[in-house]
Amino acid sequence: MPAASTETAPLDVPRGLAGVIVTDTALGDVRGREGFYHYRHYSAIELAESRSFEDVWYLMFHGELPGRAESAGFAARTAALRHLPPEVREALPGIARAGAASGPLAGLRTALSLLGAAAGFRPVYDLDAGHRREDALAACAAVPTVLTALHRLGQGLRPVEPRDDLPFAANYLYMLTGREPDAARASAVERYLVATVDHGFNASTFTARVVASTGADTAACLVAAIGALSGPLHGGAPSRALDTLDAIGTPDRIDGWIRAQVLAGGRIMGFGHPVYRTEDPRSRMLRSVAQSFGGPLADFAVQVERQVEAILAELKPGRELHTNVEFYAGVVMELCGLPREMFTPTFCAARMVGWSANILEQAEDSKIIRPAARYVGPPPPQPVPAP
Incomplete structure (x- = not known):
């Protein structure tokens, strides 16, 4: 396959640049396997x-x-x-x-x-x-x-x-x-x-x-x-996680609703993250904030979280699927009166x-970000057809 035209030798990288380091930064980082992220130090x-x-x-x-x-x-x-x-x-x-x-x-x-x-x-x-x-x-x-x-x-x-x-x-x-x-x-x-x-x-x-x-x-x-x-x-949208809580409605419906969604291949909004392989630290903190308010919504959210994680562990063994920031962010903002x-x-x-x-x-860096692409269309040059 012909290489892309560029001044330097092209490199094949994962789709979406997953895991590719493109620059240095002093602003912070996310350590997904540890469930930790930081601003500066x-x-x-x-x-x-x-x-x-x-x-x-x-x-x-x-x-x-x-x-x-x-x-x-x-x-x-x-x-x-x-x-x-x-x-x-x-x-x-x-x-x-x-x-x-x-x-x-x-x-x-x-x-x-x-x-x-x-x-x-x-x-x-x-x-x-x-x-x-x-x-x-x-x-x-x-x-x-x-x-x-x-x-x-x-x-x-x-x-x-x-x-x-x-x-x-x-x-x-x-x-x-x-x-x-x-x-x-x-x-x-x-x-x-x-x-x-x-x-x-x-x-x-x-x-x-x-x-x-x-x-x-x-x-x-x-x-x-x-x-x-x-x-x-x-x-994403934190409101979608609240929509899930609304759709479940009551504690007795959690198990049946979640199992039906998972078995049908549907996504449970507010669960899973592309980086974290353990609990999202933002979700953990916001759960605490929600519980400090108390009340039916916070209690129901915690109950749904526990049952969803148990069901996902049963139906998708080996995968770490926990609440992400959207789940409890929606709960906290709802409790604080945000539409x-x-x-x-x-x-x-x-x-x-x-x-x-x-x-x-x-x-501070004068170098423009200009990656290359590999051309995969018909081989050029083709004859230009007459009008």
Whole structure:
């Protein structure tokens, strides 16, 4: 078979680049066999349980956790960036109407492109590290405002302006509902947001880095990442795990429903992960958060998890299938009052920080990402037929 045309000798790699190392990173890693992942040199779960979203944002951008004064200054600085430029704010009603069927995540792509233009984002290739970071800060801070405004406009409600005095997670819930959240719900959402900031070289993160390697502006890189996240094979939807709980309905139906699904070759939403071969640490943490609220939904979710794992161990021996982040993320967000159509956008609001950190890191490397492909069509050149 003829080799692909390229300057260097082509290498055959697994489909989907599975397991292929394409670059070095200091941002973090996922160790699937251990059930562990980290941001910089800290356990991501420990960070979620002990530090604010703003502190982790600072860590991803600066490489170290902030001291008390730095933490307060960074929180105040990013809070001031939550307010949208007039050009973006005035365009949101039209974006919401045009994308009514698609939802806030699709509308975010348009709004983020407009934000980049209105804020004067320039190609990362032309900027120094400080200016790149400023653009990334502005984008990450504005996205929750855009997402909540698009959601409310889609519901026939007026957007809620951000409050500079509230932390990131509390302000997000406030803009979504119009009410300042209680401490327990704000804390639960914050832990979820921290736990989903980054997760290795997934498809959307790699997409952001590919675009950054061309030298494009930060908004273009982030819009590309959102496009990758929107695919059902990547972003998923925590609401689908709740749909499974709804379909099962009651404890006495768990065994029969799950067995029927597995034997029919169906997928149990919220179970299994392409990287983890043990329990997803995010799921373990979010189970604890859900149980801290208590109530029928949390209790039922735990019962379903235990029975599903037992049935899967029986019917699919040798395979490690546990709950992934989607299962308990859906439960936690439901308990915190988030509408199901905002589950994936909420994930996106957190992942903006991870994508941006990867963009900043990639921008330090001037080499464009340009792999090769093997041509498998009819042998060229063929005669061009007459018209």
